[in-house]
Amino acid sequence: MDEQGTPLWNPTLYMTTQLRNASLAPSTTKAALEAIKLLNAWADSERINLEARLAHRQFLSDIEIQLLATFLRTRAAKAALSSRPLSLVRYASRVRAAPGAARRQVDPHTAYNRITAVASYLDWLAKYLLEREAKGMDQAAALTIALMGERLKCKRGRKRKSSINARMGLDEPQKSLLDEMMGTGSALNPFPLEVQIRNAVILDLLDLGLRAGELLSLKVSDFDFQANTFTVARRHGDSSDPRRSQPVVKTRDRVLPITDELARRILGYVSSERKSCAASRRHSFLLVTHKLGPHHGQPMSYQALSKAFAKLREAAHGRLDGLSPHVIRHTANDRFSRQMDSLGTPPAQEEKMRSYIMGWREGSGSAATYTRRHTQRKAMEATLMLQKSRRDKGRA
Template sequence: MRTLDNTLPITRSFRIRFTKFANGERMPMLLDGHGVPVYLPTLYVTTQIRNASKAPNTMLAVLDALRWLLRWADGRGISLEQRFKAKVFLNDTEIESLRAFAQTKSAVRGQARPKVIAIPRRTEGARLSRTASSPARISTNAHYVRLSYIAHYVNWLGNHILDRSRADEADRKSLARMATRIEMSRPRVRRGSSFAARRSLDTTAQQRLAELVRLTFPGNPFAMALRIRNALIISLLSELGVRAGELLALKIQDFDLQANEVIIARRHDDPQDPRSNQPVAKTLDRRLPLTPELSKAVYDYVLHDRGKLRRAKRHDFLIVTHQSVPHEGLPMSIKGLEKIFALLRSAEPKLAKLTPHVLRHTWNERFSARMDASNTTVADEEKMRSHWMGWREASGSAAMYLPRRTEQLAKQAALQLQTPRANGRGRHESQRCCGGQG
C-alpha cells in the first residue's frame, strides 16, 4: 500500500504580506520567518508576473503556490537552488510527494491530529488510537492551478541557475522533462455538472436572508450598532450584483442620490486607499441606477451611522469598520466582509454557501427571469447583462448564463410533448393502447 507523503515536518515558516508603495501600487511578497522577502520567489514574481502586468491577486496566487513548494522542500531537506546548481533535478518519487503535499489545505498545522476511535467493549474491550490518514484537501481546480504555478516556477528557477553555470543542452532538456512531469501530475479537471454550477440562492433562501438582516428581526446575528451597515451591504450586493471588491471600493462621491445613480469605478493602485490588500473593480467602469429605497438607505447610513465615526471623516470610502480602535472608521477590509458572511452562514443553514459572489449569481438569475418574461432577444439580453456586469460585449462572459435559458425552453418543450393527446372519443392515447386499463 503506497503512502502519500503529505504530512512532512515544517522547519521554516513562510507568510505573504502586501506592500504598498508610494505611488499606490500594491505588491504581495513572500516572507521568511524573520520577515525578510525570499529572494528567488520575489525575483520570479517581479520579473515574470508583475512585469507582465498581472493583477496583484494573480501574484498572490502564485506566491501561495510557491509557499507550498518551499514548505515541501524544507520538510524533505531539499534545497532547490543547490540541487539545480548540481544539475540534480526532482525525480518521480519526489514529484509524487510534491503532488500529494500540494493538495493539502494546511501545512503549517502540518501533522495530522490523532483521532481516538471507540471500539465496543464487547468486541475488543479496549480503545484503539490511530492517526488520521490525510488532512483536508483543496479542490481539484485549486490543486491544478497550484501545480501549474509550481511547474512554471521550477522551470524558470532551473534556467535561471543554469544560465549562470556551464550547462549543456542535455541539462536543459532534463530540466524541461522535470517541469513537464510536474504538469502531468496535475489532476484532470472535468467540466462541472450544470446542476453543481448553480450557485445562486433560491427564492426561499433569498427571503430568509432578507429577514435575517432586517433591523428589528429578533434572530439578527449582528450587534445593534452594525445592523444598518450590514443590511446596506446585503442590499447593495443583492440589488446591484456587484463584486465584493467593487462594493468595498465604493466612495461617497460615486453616488448621485438626487439622480438615484452610482458609478462603479476602477481605481487600481489608489494612493488614497489605506488598505494594503486593496479591493478593486475587476470589470469596466459603469453607471448603474438605484431604487429610491436604496438611495435613501445609503443616505441614512452616511448621515446617521458612518458620520458618527471620527476617522471615517478623513476618507471618502462608503463602507467602514465600526469596531473599536484602532480600526474604527477605516475602510472595511476584505477579511472584514468575509466575517460578516461567515456569521450569516452560521446563523442560517439555508445560507450555508452564502458569499458575496453567490449574491452576484443570484442577481443574474433574477435578471434572466425578467428577460424571459419580457421576451427579450438573446442578443439584447447579452448586451444589457454585459453593461450591468461591466463586461466587454465581445468577451463572451454574458453567454455563461444562456444555458439556463436553453434549459428552461427545453423543459417547456418536453412538458408539452409529455402532455397526453386526446383522441376523438376523449380518451388518451395511452389508455387506448392499453385497452383502457390503469
C-alpha cells in the same frame, strides 16, 4: 524565509520581476507565493536541494513530479501555513507533522492553480539559474525545462467544476427570509441597530451583482447622486487604503444605475451613520466599521464582511447555509436571466449585457456559463412538467 528570518532570494526576485510586473491582483500573487512556499517545503521534506539541482541541470524526474503534484493537492498548506512568517525549516517540519485530516485533498480548482503556479516558477527558476551559472542556456536545456513544466501541468486535472454541482443562487423562500432578516428594525435582524442600515445597503449593492472586493472598494465619490449612477473602478495599490488586505476589483471598470430609493438609502447612510464615525472623515470609502475599538470608522474589511455573513447564517438556523456575497452574485445573475426571458432578449445580446453588468470581457465565457445554468434549470422544469402531464393523462 530562511532560519535567520530573511526572505528567500529567488522567490522574492520572482515576485518582483514576474508577478508584480504582470499587474496581478494581490490575492493572485499571494496564492502563487503560497504555492511556491509549498514547493520549497516539499523539496525540503524530500531532502532535495532544488536550486542546486536545477543549476546543475538535474531536473525533476517523473517520480518526483508525481510526488510533488500529489503533495500540492493536499490540505497540508492549511495545517502548515501560519499568519506569522515561518522559516522554511519550521514550515517543512509543520507540513511533515500535519495530521491525517490535513492530508485530504483540496478542491480541484485550488489544486489546478497551485500546480500551475509551481510549474511557472520552476520554469523561471531553472532558466534563471542556468543563465546565471552558465552565462547562457542551450536549446537542449530549454527544451528539457519546458518538458518538465509540461509534465507537471499534465497532473493538474480539470480546473472547472462539473456544472451538475455548480453553485446556485438563493431560491425564493431563502430570498424572502434574507430580505426579512435584513429589514431595518426587523425582529429577525441579528445585528445591532447602528449597523442595520449599513448592512441593508450592503445587501442592496450585492443584489446588483457586485463582488465582495468591488463592494468594499467603493468610495463615496464613486456615486453620482444627481444621475443616480455609480462607478466600479479598479484601484490596485490604492495608497489611501489603510487595510492590510486591500479589496480589489478583479473585473472591468463600469458605470451602473441605481434607483431613486437606493440612492436615498445610500445618501442617508453617508450623511448619518457613516458621518457619526469620526475616523470616516479621514478616507472616502463608503462602508466603514461601526464597532467601537481601534478600527472604528475605518474602511470595512473582508474579515468584517465575512463575520457579518457568518452571523446571518447562524441566525437563520440552517435555512441559509452557504450564504455568502458570491451566492448573492449568483442570485443576481439568476434574476437577470429571468428578466431577459420575460423580455424575449436574444441569447447573444443577453450575454453582451450580462458581461457589461458583471464587468466581464466580452467573449470570456463567464456570461455563457450563467446562461447555460439558466438553460439547465429551465430544462429541468420542463422535464418535470412533461412528467406531470403524462401522469395526469394516465389518470384520466
